[in-house]
Each structure stands twice: as structure tokens, then as C-alpha cells.
Amino acid sequence: MQDPNFFTSVLEVTRLIPAGRVSTFGAIGAYLGAKRSSRMVGYALKAAIHVTPPVPAHRVVNRQGLLSGKHHFGGDVMQNLLEKEGVEIENNQVKNFDQLFWDPTKELL
């Protein structure tokens, strides 16, 4: 928000995701008014792992509820973090995704 960069805005919104919930690239992009820039959201999250303060990038998955960036976390770290927060994962996909889905456009608004 303070930073006009779309990149930083993604990190800000991602940080607002409550534990036990998951969000999507499209939801964050839509909240920022750039749903077309979903690729940028994923790119921002990639850097979010190396940025401070720590961003719960593991709570962000793709539109299918699939842990797209699991490989970037290093093995099953992403899945482990989600399970630790109460999010059930099966086949690299979030179970009850529709229920756990956290939409900033609605929840955060």
C-alpha cells in the first residue's frame, strides 16, 4: 500500500491471510485490481520467502487449490506448514478448499 509497487502490495495482502486459511493468486490480484497480473502475484510470493518480515506465502495457492510453489519451499515444507495450521492437504491440493478459501475482496474489504 505505502509502496506503489504491485510487487510489494501482494506481500502486504498475503501477510493479512489468517492462519488456517488459504488464498489464491487471482483473489489477491483481483483485490489489487489486476487479476490479469496473476503471474506477478506468484513471482512476488517467490521473493516473499526471502523477504522480511516473513510472509505466509505457504497460505497462497493457485486457483485449483494446488500447492504450486511447494517445490520452492523445499520439499514438503509448504504442505507441512499448512497441515500444522489445520489445513488438510491431499495430493498437493488443499482439501475443503472452497471452505478454507480466504477472499480479500470479501473478507478484508
Next chain:
DNA sequence: GAGGTGACGACCC
């Protein structure tokens, strides 16, 4: 300085 890539999503055919 320019070109290509990238945790995706939506639109078009």
C-alpha cells in the same frame, strides 16, 4: 540496454 523468464489466470477459437 534489450530480451527472456516466471508460485497463473482469463479470454479466444
Next chain:
DNA sequence: TGGGTCGCCACCT
């Protein structure tokens, strides 16, 4: 209904 292509902006080579 399904497959293919374009778009978006920042970072890396």
C-alpha cells in the same frame, strides 16, 4: 466443452 494463446510487471542473464 476443451485446448491453445495472450497478458501482466518485475527480476535475471
